[in-house]
Amino acid sequence: MCDAIYIHVPFCVNKCEYCDFLSFKSSGSERDKYVEYLKREIELYPDYSYDTVYFGGGTPSLLKPEDVEGVLKKLHIAVGAEVTLEVNPKTVDYDKLKAFREAGINRVSIGVQSFNEKHLKTLGRLHDRDRAIATYEAARRAGFENISIDLMFSLPDQTMGELNEDLDQIIGMKPEHISIYSLIWEEGTPFFEKLSAGVYQETDNDLEANMYEGIIERLRGAGYVHYEISNFALPGMAARHNSKYWENREYVGAGLGASGYVDGIRYKNLVEFIPYYDKIDEKIKPVESEERVDSEAEEEYRFILGLRLLEEGVEASGRYLKRCEELERNGLLERRGKRFVLSQKGVFLANDVFEEFLD
Ligand SMILES: C[S@@+](CC[C@H](N)C(=O)[O-])C[C@H]1O[C@@H](n2cnc3c(N)ncnc32)[C@H](O)[C@@H]1O
Ligand code: SF4
Known part of the structure; x- marks a missing residue:
């Protein structure tokens, strides 16, 4: 019995230099079409009662709040469910955040990555430090009582001092949840090319370990529980949806390229729009590959x-x-x-x- 659903939104305003998540630039009409198919894909699953819903991307906050509401209306959502939407600061203002809150979203995960202007530029982010902070404050005013912030560390040429400034800033803001990832140099991204061309260097191992140690020490000192390798939460505020992945529980994955785990089968959806739409037109789940998880693999x-x-x-x-x-x-x-x-x-x-x- 699944009580979790991940919904992939494969659109971004622009591609960040380090990112290899499945996402594309898009027009409003492409997004409208996608949302219609997403709703039809959801209908191909049994009428589960969901206790956690997660809109991930890409940039789900690029969607219109009424579209997100339309998708949520297709789902049976349990009382007290955690309903998360990933937000890129470039794509929202107070009114839009309030509309998401009214549409049924009760947790936002804001992609900030860094509060340092120089690093934000290097990463190819479209927002500056002030916009990131303003987005957090607007989310609070819009009624979000459960906010997560994504940061990254081990960035090109990042110093310990710069990381500490990011930590000072986030500790001062006190979001309920913080995800902090060490930069992965993903093959095929502009970052990887620049690494190969010698423009950037990988962070020295000792410095990276010191950074991670500093993060753990400082966030713990500020009252956060280090509950997962890259995740910290105020007591009782761990991400309920993501925790299900780590507990190896089943979940529906819907949307282009989404992964899921249903009835003992781990699957991955098609990653191209046309075949994905074609399958849904045929009322067939748009799955590209499946793995039956036997007891050995399950262990x-x-x-x-x-x-x-x-x-x-x-x-x-x-x-x-x-x-x-x-x-x-x-x-x-x-x-x-x-x-x-x-x-x-x-x-x-x-x-x-x-x-x-x-x-
Ligand atoms: C799918 S993104 C969602 C947030 C939203 N799209 C944004 O960036 O504003 C999830 C998170 O993954 C992290 N991430 C993406 N690419 C990464 C990489 N190459 N190495 C480490 N973390 C990465 C970022 O922290 C990002 O916020
Ligand atoms: S980090 Fe987020 S906003 Fe940037 S390209 Fe990846 S998914 Fe899109």
């Missing part, structure tokens, strides 16, 4: 995803118990009753730990 997912949750971790038994005990001896995992969690050292070497669970 693998349970560990790799579950260990990301730093408080809960995973209960170990069977074939992975020995591996967990070995990792415990190496100081990478810690035992909490029947469960194992990443140790302080393990958090820094998380990818190496996850590899131990890949067969």
Whole structure:
């Protein structure tokens, strides 16, 4: 039984230099058409009762509030559900945020990335620092009591001092939730090309580790719980939707290129508009690939995803118990009753730990 739905909105005003998420520049009529198909795709799923809904992108805040409302009306939404929309500061003002709130969105995740003007320019962001702060304040005034902010670190030539200024700023704002990702140099992006051409250099490993350590220390000191490798929340404000991914729970994925996990099958939707629309016209789910998750794969997912949750971790038994005990001896995992969690050292070497669970 699914109680979560991810809805992909593959449109952005402009492509940021570092980003390889599936998103395109678009016209209003293309977005209108997409929303109509999205609603029809949702009808291809059973009438689940959703306790979390997540509009991700791309830039879902590019859609009109009435379009988002139209999609929400297609869903059965449980009382008290968490309904999130990713917001790019360039695309909203107070009125639009208020309209999203009235349409049923009760949580926004604002993509800020940095409060530093120089880094915002390098990243190819279309907003400046003031616009990012104004968007947060407008969201508060529009009635959002659950706001998340995305930041990135380990940016080209970023200094520890600049990161600390970003942390000062965000701690002063006190959003309920903060996601902070270390920059990934994604192949095929302008950033990757500039890296290959020697225009940018990757951050030195020690500096990156120091930055991550500083982030953890400062956000914890400010009252945030470090509940997932890249995610921090005020007590009780962890992202309910994303937590379901890490708990290896099932969810519907709708929209171009969306991933989902339904009835024991992990699937990925088609990534091109025409075939995606054609399938929906035929009343067939627009799925490109599927993987039936057998019990072995399920265990693998349970560990790799579950260990990301730093408080809960995973209960170990069977074939992975020995591996967990070995990792415990190496100081990478810690035992909490029947469960194992990443140790302080393990958090820094998380990818190496996850590899131990890949067969
Ligand atoms: C799909 S975006 C949603 C936010 C919205 N589109 C925006 O950027 O304003 C989700 C988040 O992923 C992060 N992200 C995107 N590309 C990344 C990369 N190459 N490395 C690290 N984080 C990245 C950014 O923090 C971004 O806010
Ligand atoms: S980071 Fe966000 S706004 Fe920028 S291209 Fe990616 S999805 Fe679009």
